[in-house]
Amino acid sequence: MSENKYVFAMNDLPYEYNALEPYIDTDTMKYHHDKHLNTYITNLNKALEPYPQIQAMDLEQILKQPLALPNVGSVAIMRNAGGVYNHNFFFNILRAGREENAAVGNLSFRIEKQFGNFEKFKNLFTEEALKVFGSGYLWLAMDSKCILSIVPTTNQETPLSMGFQPIITIDLWEHAYYLKNQNRRNEYIDAWWHVVNWDIANRNYAACM
Ligand code: MN
Secondary structure (H helix, E strand, C coil): CECCECCECCCCCCCCCCCCCCCCCHHHHHHHHHHHHHHHHHHHHHHHCCCHHHHCCEHHHHHHCCCCCCHHHHHHHHHHHHHHHHHHHHHHCECCCCCCCCCCHHHHHHHHHHHCCHHHHHHHHHHHHHHCCCCEEEEEEECCCCCEEEEEEECCCCHHHHCCEEEEEEECCHHHCHHHHCCCHHHHHHHHHHHECHHHHHHHHHCCC
């Protein structure tokens, strides 16, 4: 049983449920991880049952190319594989909050080079996050030449399917913030900036060199 291969299983959060307080509350983290992620894992295992050839692939392989399956099978697998991948990625890119929080290392230099400075990047990313319509995510991702892009995805689509490697993400489904912030997505986005784990983000970026 693993996070990355059939039979897929739950992993504990890499921190306590209350670790992101006061920015993201304990109840939200409990429901989000224990209920929402668990449902995607259960449904992914179910969707993969009839397809031993896909069971042999890891999560990223499944998401990187279109599956040669009868359409109904592919849709269920891709949706739930995306739900598992996106949630694990999101939870792993967070840490206990700090008042001042900004990119570090080579990623920081790259952000300055492409966006001018961190504040400009932050403002642009925030604007794009406010624009995501319905359920989805916003990503900082890179292409094979290490060029950064701000990438929106809908529902449980992933940047992997679009040829990007993710660096950070914000889950913009209402379940990610409704318990605490209700309709105030702007408040949630402001809080999220405090809990981004820029050390892991920098490691994700380093994978491109
Ligand atoms: Mn979610």
